Amino acid sequence: MAEMWINMGPQHPMTHGLWNLRIKVDGETIVDAEPEIGYLHRGYEKIMEVREFQKNVVLTDRLCYVSSITWSHCYCLACEAAMDLDVPERGKYLRVVSNELQRIASHLMWLAAYGPDLGLLTALLWALRERELFLDLLQLITGARMNQNYPRIGGVRNDAPGDFEKYCAKVIGHFRKKLGEHEKVFEQSKLFQVRIDLRKLDPYDAYPEMDFQPAVEQEGDSYARYKVRVEEMKTSCDIILQALHKMPTGPYRVKPPRRIEGEGFRRTEDSRGEALFYVIGDGDDRPYRVKIRSPVFSNIAAAPLMMRGNKVADVVAIMGSIDVCVGEMDK
Amino acid sequence: MTGALIDLFGWSYALASFLLWIGAQLLGLGNWISLQLGAPSPGPLEGMIGFVTGAPLTSLVAIILAINILLLWATAFHLLIVMWIERKMYSRLQDRRGIMLGLGSSEILRNTLGRIPLIGRPFRKASHLGTGFLQTVADGVKLFQKEVITPASADKWMFHAAPVMIAASTLFLFIAIPWSDGFWIMGSRLPNGDVVNPWGVLVILGAFSVAPLSILIAGWASNNKYTLLGGMRAAAQLMSYEIPMVLSIIALVVFAGTLDPFQLVRQQSAPLTFGLGPFGTVQIPWLPNWYIFNPILWIAFVVFFITVIAEAERIPFDIPEAEAELVEGWTTEYSGMRFGIVFGFKWLRAIAGAALIAILFLGGWSGPVFAQVWIPNIASPGNLWPIPILPQEFWFTLKIYAIFVVFVWIGWSVPRVRIDQILNIGWKRLLPLSLLAILLATLARGMGWF
Amino acid sequence: MDLEVVAFLILSGLEVGAAVMTVTAKKLVHNVFWLAVTLITIAGIYLLFLAEFVAWIQIIVYAGAVPVLFLFGIMLTRRKIMEEPHESQ
Numbered sequence: 001m002a003e004m005w006i007n008m009g010p011q012h013p014m015t016h017g018l019w020n021l022r023i024k025v026d027g028e029t030i031v032d033a034e035p036e037i038g039y040l041h042r043g044y045e046k047i048m049e050v051r052e053f054q055k056n057v058v059l060t061d062r063l064c065y066v067s068s069i070t071w072s073h074c075y076c077l078a079c080e081a082a083m084d085l086d087v088p089e090r091g092k093y094l095r096v097v098s099n100e101l102q103r104i105a106s107h108l109m110w111l112a113a114y115g116p117d118l119g120l121l122t123a124l125l126w127a128l129r130e131r132e133l134f135l136d137l138l139q140l141i142t143g144a145r146m147n148q149n150y151p152r153i154g155g156v157r158n159d160a161p162g163d164f165e166k167y168c169a170k171v172i173g174h175f176r177k178k179l180g181e182h183e184k185v186f187e188q189s190k191l192f193q194v195r196i197d198l199r200k201l202d203p204y205d206a207y208p209e210m211d212f213q214p215a216v217e218q219e220g221d222s223y224a225r226y227k228v229r230v231e232e233m234k235t236s237c238d239i240i241l242q243a244l245h246k247m248p249t250g251p252y253r254v255k256p257p258r259r260i261e262g263e264g265f266r267r268t269e270d271s272r273g274e275a276l277f278y279v280i281g282d283g284d285d286r287p288y289r290v291k292i293r294s295p296v297f298s299n300i301a302a303a304p305l306m307m308r309g310n311k312v313a314d315v316v317a318i319m320g321s322i323d324v325c326v327g328e329m330d331k
Numbered sequence: 332m333t334g335a336l337i338d339l340f341g342w343s344y345a346l347a348s349f350l351l352w353i354g355a356q357l358l359g360l361g362n363w364i365s366l367q368l369g370a371p372s373p374g375p376l377e378g379m380i381g382f383v384t385g386a387p388l389t390s391l392v393a394i395i396l397a398i399n400i401l402l403l404w405a406t407a408f409h410l411l412i413v414m415w416i417e418r419k420m421y422s423r424l425q426d427r428r429g430i431m432l433g434l435g436s437s438e439i440l441r442n443t444l445g446r447i448p449l450i451g452r453p454f455r456k457a458s459h460l461g462t463g464f465l466q467t468v469a470d471g472v473k474l475f476q477k478e479v480i481t482p483a484s485a486d487k488w489m490f491h492a493a494p495v496m497i498a499a500s501t502l503f504l505f506i507a508i509p510w511s512d513g514f515w516i517m518g519s520r521l522p523n524g525d526v527v528n529p530w531g532v533l534v535i536l537g538a539f540s541v542a543p544l545s546i547l548i549a550g551w552a553s554n555n556k557y558t559l560l561g562g563m564r565a566a567a568q569l570m571s572y573e574i575p576m577v578l579s580i581i582a583l584v585v586f587a588g589t590l591d592p593f594q595l596v597r598q599q600s601a602p603l604t605f606g607l608g609p610f611g612t613v614q615i616p617w618l619p620n621w622y623i624f625n626p627i628l629w630i631a632f633v634v635f636f637i638t639v640i641a642e643a644e645r646i647p648f649d650i651p652e653a654e655a656e657l658v659e660g661w662t663t664e665y666s667g668m669r670f671g672i673v674f675g676f677k678w679l680r681a682i683a684g685a686a687l688i689a690i691l692f693l694g695g696w697s698g699p700v701f702a703q704v705w706i707p708n709i710a711s712p713g714n715l716w717p718i719p720i721l722p723q724e725f726w727f728t729l730k731i732y733a734i735f736v737v738f739v740w741i742g743w744s745v746p747r748v749r750i751d752q753i754l755n756i757g758w759k760r761l762l763p764l765s766l767l768a769i770l771l772a773t774l775a776r777g778m779g780w781f
Numbered sequence: 782m783d784l785e786v787v788a789f790l791i792l793s794g795l796e797v798g799a800a801v802m803t804v805t806a807k808k809l810v811h812n813v814f815w816l817a818v819t820l821i822t823i824a825g826i827y828l829l830f831l832a833e834f835v836a837w838i839q840i841i842v843y844a845g846a847v848p849v850l851f852l853f854g855i856m857l858t859r860r861k862i863m864e865e866p867h868e869s870q
Contacts (some may be wrong), residue, residue: 004556006556006557006560008656012658013654013655013656013658014655014656019755025560027563028560028564028750040571115746116655118653118655118746118747119646119647119649119653119655119746120743120744120745120746120747121421121425121743121749122421122424122425122743122744124425125425125426125427126425126426128424144629311749311750311751312560312652312656312657312750313653313656313747313749313750314749315656316655316656486808486810489810489811489814492814529833530833530834530837533834533838533841534837535836535869536837536841537837537840537841537845538840539845540841540844540845540846541817541839541840541844541845543845543849544813544817544848544849544852547810547849547852548810548813548814551810551811563856566849566852566853567853570846570849572852573845573846577841632813668853679810715862
């Protein structure tokens, strides 16, 4: 059959957001692919240069609207590295808890979006139903259901409510039962990735004190990525319970300096891969330069490599499994 | 055994006679007026009156009425109910309530009819308490209001011909599918009261087989890459699933010895009987002789069930319109009521498939009857007419809906299958299975077993 | 005139016309469409001969399967099946 280019996007059910994947097909087989991104470019790195360090936190949680806290967290860590600031122990634990809650919520959003990609609309409703519980927990601790603005340079914004551990334990107990159902529903599909869990490899905050096994799969296909995400959700549940159990009392936040002279960088394990913030201060109260490294941006570059030789239906499975978030990809 | 509630031709004939009688009265009035105005003696319309009330025209009008009644029954009535069943059912699978638009949803109804003390009760409910049945009607009305857009670079003639072909072949399915001993179009009544239609199942298969071509034409004529891919997928899928479908029916036909839906149903309404070759027969009196209970035809049933899901393009096999990658597949460029036709007729094909499953394997319209009421018959005056409390139409509709619920259940709990996997299932699994079923059925028939 | 003769004349007229269109139409899909019309009208003529079995088999095999197979065979081997206004890249 004749080879032809097909635009999948910018407005296409496959793209969860505004980007374009052009694929060249020979009948049903993909010969070549070419991602086109930048539809949502807002110039984050430049905007951050004209705002004060602490005020930038609110920008970073708009990087990805389903995984806000992990991004603010990464930025705060980078700034703290530049400031040589030490966060109080309780602040570190609260960060870990909120981070992992956000990770589960983000993975559930991914699971919800992945269902319709594979033609299973039921999974959308089921995963969103479970996500609701974690959004409630996040709301308890941060006060918002979306674009949670919780980490601060020097700690977190506020302490957790008194009976937070009780709620968490209840939700997680329920969620572990439900996750089994999700796995039963989702047992077929195909993707790639060598995963390094930075929480182990280059630990930050209270992660060194946590006892967990990073989720790693040897195969690099969609199914492996799916399994990694499901495993990560289970790991996150363990980490949350451990952190809440071990959480010390005391202050949760210190006051950071307004000005930075020097540079700091920090990489964290974001919901989608390795997130990196690099902050340079020239002695002013605003950053001289900020660099954001988005995992989705890096993964999307591999699209042609992943696509070639697969079928048209695999586009959705593969691109869905790397969990594209256009906000952080286009910055 | 239960009787049929509806005697379609009898009713249509009575209705046609009545309508033509009204016409003849009007003509007679005109004749009388023209006679009063001084026309010559028999009147100019005298011959017309004789023609209008004559048997040939009455029969013709009766047949047209019968076809229309059956198609309206199958499309308008069952299409709406089945869509409602599907939407309610998958909403329950997804832990939500689904469509809720009810009679009380309209402010106007609530403020007028709802105010009436005794009968206004169903209209007084808040909109979120309805059963949702009006939602499917509202969707249909919405489609009628929308503009029909023809893409500038489409092959206009073919683009508009394809929905017509799809609609025609789907409606032809319903011409061939009988709904009971009395509710049918295609067939003829023998002197002993039995109805026969010797090639009924073949006609249904023929009507199913025209769809791939029209879908391919629709996909190509839209001149869109998504529709072309969807059309190719649809044609490949429907073609490759038609073969196991026909072969599994052949297994059944070898066993049952007839292609006549009426005969098949008559055979299945007896008590369950197994032939054991030289050892005689075993009868299980409390089970009907449905072919699904037959251990050999069970294979054919499984193959046939899967192929019907694929023929109706329902979810595990809905790659022709896979909305995740091909937007809406071969229906992408259709809008307005043209989309309504290509979309709604997919449900109709699912209904026809369910009806075929019911006729072939589940005993069709046979079912237990509990009581009959005798009333005077309008179609043949002077005779009493038995009205069964649970007529054949009821059992047949019930079976169709039950099969459809299974379709929905399967469809909304599994992900979509990829094109190469679909073809693998069709050619490597279902085809050998159906051949095995034919072989076993032939052997069993020859040896007198089962 | 007998109704059967009228039906035969209509069907055979359609058939001959469609056969001519099958040969003369410019686009592949049009050819196949007219081929299908030809084959279906032949099934109609079989019905007139009271050869019902042959008629329905004709529709299943010839009208349903053969044109699609033709279309598949030609579409899969021919390089150009759609007009692409802008050849990209």
